[in-house]
Amino acid sequence: MVKKSLRNSTLLFLVRREDGGVVSEICLAMKKRGFGTGKWNGVGGKLEPGESIEEAARRETEEEIGVQVGKLCQVAQLEFRYAPRPDWDQIVHVFFAETWDGEPTESDEMKPGWFRVADIPFASMWPDDAIWLPEVLVGNRIRGKFSFWEGETILEHELHRIDDFR
Numbered sequence: 355m356v357k358k359s360l361r362n363s364t365l366l367f368l369v370r371r372e373d374g375g376v377v378s379e380i381c382l383a384m385k386k387r388g389f390g391t392g393k394w395n396g397v398g399g400k401l402e403p404g405e406s407i408e409e410a411a412r413r414e415t416e417e418e419i420g421v422q423v424g425k426l427c428q429v430a431q432l433e434f435r436y437a438p439r440p441d442w443d444q445i446v447h448v449f450f451a452e453t454w455d456g457e458p459t460e461s462d463e464m465k466p467g468w469f470r471v472a473d474i475p476f477a478s479m480w481p482d483d484a485i486w487l488p489e490v491l492v493g494n495r496i497r498g499k500f501s502f503w504e505g506e507t508i509l510e511h512e513l514h515r516i517d518d519f520r
Contacts, residue, residue: 364398364411366449383464418464424453429490433499
């Protein structure tokens, strides 16, 4: 049996840091339609044909919240498997951006909002976010795997801190 390759997706968070370099605020966006409706998350999505992962992250950010991001910093690579919906299986490349042009603005798909790190609304996010997002907010780079069952139940997961994404 040939194992199908997972599709690549992107996820990007605008972040603000305090003087000591610690992330103090994060821009999340409420998903208004499609996959993940009603959840706070970063912005992002699927790659278009011929597009690099970084190009997709930039394009999706501009389309979904109207800002053009500067330098991207990859903070995570997460593999998601959905037992009842294998068509949802994907590898998500997660980025932080600390510089951008424009102000995050609501679109047909997303409604952005800023949150202090202590006030992140994990109860209104995907359940895996409470596991991996705190790791990257304190400066760790991670590679992880999550397996889901119905009702957004996490069957199993693993996280590893890494030095880079090669």
